[in-house]
Amino acid sequence: MHRKSIAELKSLLQTKAISAVELAKHFYQRIERLNPAINAYIFEARVTALEQAKMADKALASGKAPLLAGIPIAHKDNMCTKGIRTTCASKMLDNFIPPYNATIVEKLNQAGAIMLGKLNLDEFAMGSSDETSYYGPSHNPWDLSCVPGGSSGGSAAAIAAGLASTTTGTDTGGSVRQPAALCGVIGLKPTYGRVSRAGMIALASSLDHCGPLTRTAEDAAFILQAIAGFDPKDSTSVDHPVPDYLATLKRDIRGLRIGLPKEFFCKELDTRVGDLMMNAAKLLEKQGAILKEISLPNMHLSISAYHIIAPAEASSNLARFDGVRYGYRCKDPKNLDDLYSRTRAEGFGDEVKHRIMIGTYLLSAGYYDAYYVKAQRIRRLVSEDYQKAFKEVDLILNPTTPTPAFKLGAKGNDRVAMYLSDMFTVSTNLAGIPSISFPIGFIDGLPIGAQLSTNYFEEALLLNVTHQYQRLTDWHLQIPGGFE
Amino acid sequence: MTSQWETVIGLEIHAQLMTSSKLFSGSPASISQEANAQASAIDLGMPGTLPVLNQEAVMMAIKFGLATNAEICNHSTFSRKHYFYPDLPKGYQITQHEKPLLRHGTIDILLATGEKKTIHLPHAHLEEDAGKSRHEDIHGMTGIDFNRAGEPLLEIVTAPELYSAEEASACLKAIHTLVKYLNICDGYLHDGSFRCDANVSVRKKGDTDPMSRTEIKNLNSFRYLERAIEFESKRQINLLTTGKKVAQETRFFNVKKNRTERMRKKEKVHDYCYFPEPDLLPIEIDSRWVTTIKNSIAELPLERYRRFLADYKILPDEAKTYMHHRELGDYFEATLRETTMSPKNVSTWILGELSALLNKQQIPADQSPVSPDQLAGLLNRIIDGTLSRHLAKQILETMAITQKSADDIIAENELSQVTNESDIQAWITEVIETHPKEIAEYRAGKKKLLGFLIGQVMRRSHGRANPKIVAKLITTPES
Numbered sequence: 027m028h029r030k031s032i033a034e035l036k037s038l039l040q041t042k043a044i045s046a047v048e049l050a051k052h053f054y055q056r057i058e059r060l061n062p063a064i065n066a067y068i069f070e071a072r073v074t075a076l077e078q079a080k081m082a083d084k085a086l087a088s089g090k091a092p093l094l095a096g097i098p099i100a101h102k103d104n105m106c107t108k109g110i111r112t113t114c115a116s117k118m119l120d121n122f123i124p125p126y127n128a129t130i131v132e133k134l135n136q137a138g139a140i141m142l143g144k145l146n147l148d149e150f151a152m153g154s155s156d157e158t159s160y161y162g163p164s165h166n167p168w169d170l171s172c173v174p175g176g177s178s179g180g181s182a183a184a185i186a187a188g189l190a191s192t193t194t195g196t197d198t199g200g201s202v203r204q205p206a207a208l209c210g211v212i213g214l215k216p217t218y219g220r221v222s223r224a225g226m227i228a229l230a231s232s233l234d235h236c237g238p239l240t241r242t243a244e245d246a247a248f249i250l251q252a253i254a255g256f257d258p259k260d261s262t263s264v265d266h267p268v269p270d271y272l273a274t275l276k277r278d279i280r281g282l283r284i285g286l287p288k289e290f291f292c293k294e295l296d297t298r299v300g301d302l303m304m305n306a307a308k309l310l311e312k313q314g315a316i317l318k319e320i321s322l323p324n325m326h327l328s329i330s331a332y333h334i335i336a337p338a339e340a341s342s343n344l345a346r347f348d349g350v351r352y353g354y355r356c357k358d359p360k361n362l363d364d365l366y367s368r369t370r371a372e373g374f375g376d377e378v379k380h381r382i383m384i385g386t387y388l389l390s391a392g393y394y395d396a397y398y399v400k401a402q403r404i405r406r407l408v409s410e411d412y413q414k415a416f417k418e419v420d421l422i423l424n425p426t427t428p429t430p431a432f433k434l435g436a437k438g439n440d441r442v443a444m445y446l447s448d449m450f451t452v453s454t455n456l457a458g459i460p461s462i463s464f465p466i467g468f469i470d471g472l473p474i475g476a477q478l479s480t481n482y483f484e485e486a487l488l489l490n491v492t493h494q495y496q497r498l499t500d501w502h503l504q505i506p507g508g509f510e
Numbered sequence: 511m512t513s514q515w516e517t518v519i520g521l522e523i524h525a526q527l528m529t530s531s532k533l534f535s536g537s538p539a540s541i542s543q544e545a546n547a548q549a550s551a552i553d554l555g556m557p558g559t560l561p562v563l564n565q566e567a568v569m570m571a572i573k574f575g576l577a578t579n580a581e582i583c584n585h586s587t588f589s590r591k592h593y594f595y596p597d598l599p600k601g602y603q604i605t606q607h608e609k610p611l612l613r614h615g616t617i618d619i620l621l622a623t624g625e626k627k628t629i630h631l632p633h634a635h636l637e638e639d640a641g642k643s644r645h646e647d648i649h650g651m652t653g654i655d656f657n658r659a660g661e662p663l664l665e666i667v668t669a670p671e672l673y674s675a676e677e678a679s680a681c682l683k684a685i686h687t688l689v690k691y692l693n694i695c696d697g698y699l700h701d702g703s704f705r706c707d708a709n710v711s712v713r714k715k716g717d718t719d720p721m722s723r724t725e726i727k728n729l730n731s732f733r734y735l736e737r738a739i740e741f742e743s744k745r746q747i748n749l750l751t752t753g754k755k756v757a758q759e760t761r762f763f764n765v766k767k768n769r770t771e772r773m774r775k776k777e778k779v780h781d782y783c784y785f786p787e788p789d790l791l792p793i794e795i796d797s798r799w800v801t802t803i804k805n806s807i808a809e810l811p812l813e814r815y816r817r818f819l820a821d822y823k824i825l826p827d828e829a830k831t832y833m834h835h836r837e838l839g840d841y842f843e844a845t846l847r848e849t850t851m852s853p854k855n856v857s858t859w860i861l862g863e864l865s866a867l868l869n870k871q872q873i874p875a876d877q878s879p880v881s882p883d884q885l886a887g888l889l890n891r892i893i894d895g896t897l898s899r900h901l902a903k904q905i906l907e908t909m910a911i912t913q914k915s916a917d918d919i920i921a922e923n924e925l926s927q928v929t930n931e932s933d934i935q936a937w938i939t940e941v942i943e944t945h946p947k948e949i950a951e952y953r954a955g956k957k958k959l960l961g962f963l964i965g966q967v968m969r970r971s972h973g974r975a976n977p978k979i980v981a982k983l984i985t986t987p988e989s
Contacts, residue, residue, distance in 0.1 A: 106558045119557065126551055128558060227557040231788035260560050261790050339788060342590055345601025346555040350654070366594055389592075389783035398785060 027052050028188035029505070031241070032097055032248045035191060039086055039096040046082040046096030050075050050140050053098045057142070057189050060509060064165045064174070066184040068103055070143040071110055078140045085138060093252055095138030100190040102181050103144035104151055105236070106225040107131050114227050115159035116149045118347050118354045118373035128225025129260065130194065130236055130253045137252040142190055146180030149375045150344065151196055151229045153177050154204055154447045155437065158377045163434055166209060167506040168472050172431040175205030181239045182209035186473075187509045192240040192249050198229050199332050200426075200451025202237045203463035207426035207475025210465040210504060212492065213239045214246045215451075217482045218458030219264035221250075222257030230339035231262075233332070233455045241502050243464070243493035247271035250485060266483050274486045275493045280314030282491065284478075285419035289325040294428045294446060299474055302467040303425045306476045306495065310423075313494055320415050320422070324407040328453040331408070333445060334388055334401035335456075341385025347373065380441075409457040412481075421491060422479045424450055426463040430472035454479050462488045465501035473501070516715050517743040518723075519678045519708055520670035523685055524663045525695040526639065526703040527570045533638045533662035534561030534604065541657055541701075549641075549656035555599030560789050567662040568793060569803055570694035571611050571636055574664060576804050577692055578631055580615030584795045586635070588787035593780055596654050597641035605665075607784045610635035611793065617668075617688065618812055619680040624826055629681050630669040639663050664694070670709065675736040675743075682706055682735055687811045687834050699730045706730070710739055711756070712746045722756040726763055726770055738763040742770045814839060822846075822853035828861060837876040838865070848886030851893055859889060863903055867910055879910045888916035896920065896927050901973035928974045931983060937970040938983055960984065 027049065030038070038044050044052075054072060061067045075098075082096040101107060104114045106124035108131075113119045127135065135141070149158040156164040156179030164179040166172040167187040174183040178195030182205035185193055195202040197215040206213025214237040221236045228234060238249035251272065256265040286307060291300055311317050349355035349369030356372055359365035374382070388397040415422060427447055437444040454461040454477075461479035468474065480487050496502055529539050535552035542548045552559040575582045589607035615631035641659035645652045666685060672678045686704060689695035697704045711723035726742060729735040741763075746756045761770040809817070811833050818829040818839065832839030842860050846853055864885065868878055888906060891897045897905065897920070905919050912919070928934060941963060942949050952959040960981065967980045 112557070114557075122557070124556070124558070126556075126558075224560050225558040228789075259562060261562055262560075262788070338785065342592065342602060342783070342785070345592060345594070346557070346599060348594060348596075348601060350596045351554055351599065352556065362596070386783060389785055391781045391783075394783070394785065 028056060028191075029241070029503075030191075032094070032191060032245045035097055036095075039082075040091070042086075046079040046086065046140060047076060049096060050079040050098055050142065053142055053189060056187075060187055061189060063170055063508075064167055064183045064187055065162055066145055066164050066174075066180040066187065066189055067100065067143045068113070068115065068146045068159075068161045068180065069111055071107075071141055074110065075140050075142050078135070082138050082140060092136065092138040094134065094248065096140060097138070097248075098140045098142050098191050099134060099249075100142045100145050100181070100184055100193045101131060102147050102178050102193070102195045104147060104196055104227040104229075105131055105194060106227065107141065107144065110144070112144065112227070113160070114150045115147045115161055116374065116378070117160050118370075119227075120160065120354060122353050124225075126225060129222035129257045131225065133253050133255075134194075134249075139252075145178075145184055145193060148177035148179070148201075148377070150227070150340070150378050151177040151198060151201060152340065152377050152381055154200070154444055155432075155434070156180065156205075157434060158375050160375065165434070166431045166472070167509050168210065169431065171433055172472065173208070173434055175208035175427075175431065177201040177205075178213070178239065179205045182206050182211055182213065185209065185211040185239050185241060186506055188505070192238055192245050194249075194253075195237060195239050196226060196229070197235045197237055197451075197455065198233045199336060199455050200448040202235070202239060203426050203451050203461065203475070203477060204448060206239050206463045207465070207477075208431040208473060210468075210473030210475075210501065210506075211239055211241055212243060212246055212462065212464050212502070213237065213475075214250065214462045214485070214488070215454065215460060216250065216254065216485055217264075217460045219262055220266070220460070220483065220485065221253050222255075222260040222263045224257055224259035224263075228339075228343040230336040231343060232339060233336055235455070243489045243496055244272070244275055246462070246492075247275055247489045250489075254485075264483075269486050271486050271489055274490055277490050278314070279310065279491050279494050282315045282421060282487075283318055283419040284310060284315050284491075285318050285320035285415055285422045287320050287322045287325065287415075287422060287424055289322050290424040290450060294449065295425060296429045296469070298469045299425050299428060299430070302469070302474050303423070303476050306466040307423055309498060310491065310495060313498070315491070318419055320419060322408075322411045322415060322422075322453070324404065324411050325453055327404045328408055328456055329445060329449050331401040331404040332448070332452040332456060334397050335405065337381040337385035338388045338398050339385070341382045341389065344374075344378070344382055349373070405456045408453050412453075412457045412459055412479075416481045420480065421487065424477055426450055426475035426477040430469045430474055450477060458482070460485045460488055462492055464492045464495065465504075466499075467501055468504075473504075514714055515712050515743075515747050516673055517675075517739065518670050518711050518713060518721070519672040519674075519739060521666075521668045521672070521678060521681060521685075522707045522709070523666040523668075523682070524639075524705040525666065525685075525689050525697075527567050527662040527664055527694055528696055529564055529566040529570065529662055531564060531566075532660040533564050533567050533636065535660050536562075537660065539661060545644075545653065545655040546657060549659060553599065553656055553660040555601070561604060561787075563790060563793070564662060567636055568611070568795075569799075570662075570692070571634070571664050572795070572800060572803050573692045573694055573807060574634060574666075574689065575612040575615060576800070576807060577688055577810055578612075578615030578617055578634075580612040580631065580634065582795060582800060583609055583611055583613060585609065585792045586611040587792045588636075588790045589784045590787050592783045595640070596652070597643050597656075597659065599641065599656065599659055603638060603640065604787055604790070605637035606635035608786065609792075617681070617684050619677065619684045620812075620815070620830065621680055622676060627677065629671050632667055632669055634664055634666045637663050637665055664689075670711075675739040678708060678739055679732045679736045683732055683834065684811070687836075691809075691811050691836060692807065702730065704730075706735060708735060708739060710742045710746070712743055712750065722758045724756065724758065724770070725760045727760060727773070729763060734763050734765060737768060738770055741768065745770065822857065824854055824857045828857050831861060835875065837874050841875040841878065841882050844882035845886045845889070848883045849889045849893070851889045856889060859885070863906055867906065879913055880906065884909060884915055891916055891920065895929070895976070898927055898968075898973060898975075898977055900968065900977075901927070904973065927976050928971060929976045929979055931979060934967070934971070934975050934979055934983055937967045937975060938980070940970055941966045
């Protein structure tokens, strides 16, 4: 039940082989049993979920059920859910209950999905391992001593462990795709502006994206169908027509040109990962795709540019957390300065404070031009590299991460090492082009993912190629031991 | 001593725009009395909320740009200006820093001499207002009211081209009148919907070096602006002539003590960490929209001033009053349409009797209990001889109370002017009988008692006797 696709579940729900309430209860039983080991869920929403399930059953009975009626999902805990705690895995928002839903939460509610609960993340989505969460780290179901990746680690682990049908995550530098790769599931980062950011607690406004994590391309197509579209509440969302993602899923991929950027085959790349990637590429070639070597010459600058723009914007977005109107407030503040400094010192974890300080420095009067402006110029170069590439190829393929999941605590104090695990994903955040990570094999029992990217608003193409790959492979059907 | 020196002033004005909703949220813009009743999630900077630009605010800013011949920037951008203060919910204000909406505008000001001077407005831009701190001991703390947070402001900056308190006041008045004419700001100085800060420095005449200047904040009346500048100018000159320096600082005007003082809060030099607002797109302006806005602009203040002078031959000061008080000017013109009395004389009635009446009860002209055509009706009765001016003044007061027309009051009280000579003669006879001493003196040669005698006849007739005929009959050597 918990490994069935959305299409299969829909069929079972429609034929009343199972009810939405039963389905939700089934997942809750699994969550009770299996979540403690991985800490994917930090909150469960049993009461509202069962109410939603009852309404879904009514809709199904009436024959007028919306697209995802009865499908059990969960949201990363930086998506605001009305009346339900939304914490960003931070002490700062431990007591925060939003009086509004994020647009994508609202859309999925309208589509009939059942929200089972909220999922763990790195504090304020800052991280690549979920180790900075106020509620403790999440664990990789494939190896509990390893990280699931981050910052949407809880979202990826939940899918791998069969604790939700699909989950949502946010991707600022790779935070949907990297954990998806490390947990052996699909993670989609849509085009910037394809999906509304309203109600998503902002990290870096020009880099944040919301996307689904699922087992199959078809499941991702369902979710994207429900959440894509212009939102007047988000001025950066784009009024671009939403195609029927399911309709084109099964198209022939013959003749599609897939570029392999030579820059990705660098010294940081584990050669075994490189091998698995070439296997995946060859499989697509067998189906008629044409492989081409391409160059993205400014790729090596992406990580630096990212680590200027992201903390700069984050320091600004987190300025509102001051203990005045909501969230954590220090005890007995003596005066305004004391209120601010102790609230923020106590409410934020170390990584968050680190990035706020760096971000503020980067925006400061003497350094703004040298860092932030320059980083934005590099961003333009990275975008242009992609545009040039898309004149020669339709898609770009590269490994999602340079290595498989690392052990909890392994990256320890080595921040740069931690940041480098995002090196293959950040450039598409800078350019805003859509990209997807999908499982392509295992190394020592740990999953590996490949990343396909394409030009703006061509998500349908990503889903199509991924689907065709998954038809011929079963990586995505593997189940971690103990989570059957 | 002081004539060696000149004062240099620049103004920074914040006009709250009269939009239906706030600049970046749908909250109603009209201020509620109940604290925090109009603060939405966006206004409070709650997590995950995003700003959405109010088109009406842009329209109003463009109107101001058109009226000041400014360059309207297509593709202006918003920036974040960061600082921590409890009335600033997001920890940053959304403003326009790199590319303001309006640039290189000008405004003409009228000086007391009648001279016109052009002042440059280097830029004007949109920004959101912060909330209000209420230091009123709310449970031992300061309360913050976020009703004002997110209100749309148009910040207007003048070049430092004002060289006296009078010029500064004239400039502030000109901008104040303009924004009211354009219906973009209600101009209520005391409510804070039109705020002014003044940058003041002094220098030796002929000097062009930039001098240290002070910023005087929150001058919410034209008089306070003048007084503050006068004080500050003297203060700075005193410092410099005694060999001291003028500190670059922020001050406020202490109304009671009639002096500027350093602001209590120690102003640290703040780095606002400006960067372009990533949640908002650049404002793209359609030129056809600008044309529509241009067509919606009615007569501008100086245009009205010039037209009133030319068409109505009234005095410059009168025209100025009609310019600054548009409702009074509208009332004047509405009255003119219904009466044959000359504009000059009508103006005297409006700026005299009518204004006195309105001021007594603090009513603006557009809420006058006597409407323009009612006033015109009254004035017409003077022209056709039915009423004396003296009587008409009394009737005006009755009209204000009863809201009846002049003709109704005349009819009800049989108040039409008496021109019948024998009736008048009867009253004259009464006066002769009751004032023998004055009559004797008058006949003996004290001609200036004529006015007194006419006045007595007028009293007897309850103001109805035609004064000219009274005079004629008294002076005819017969009685």
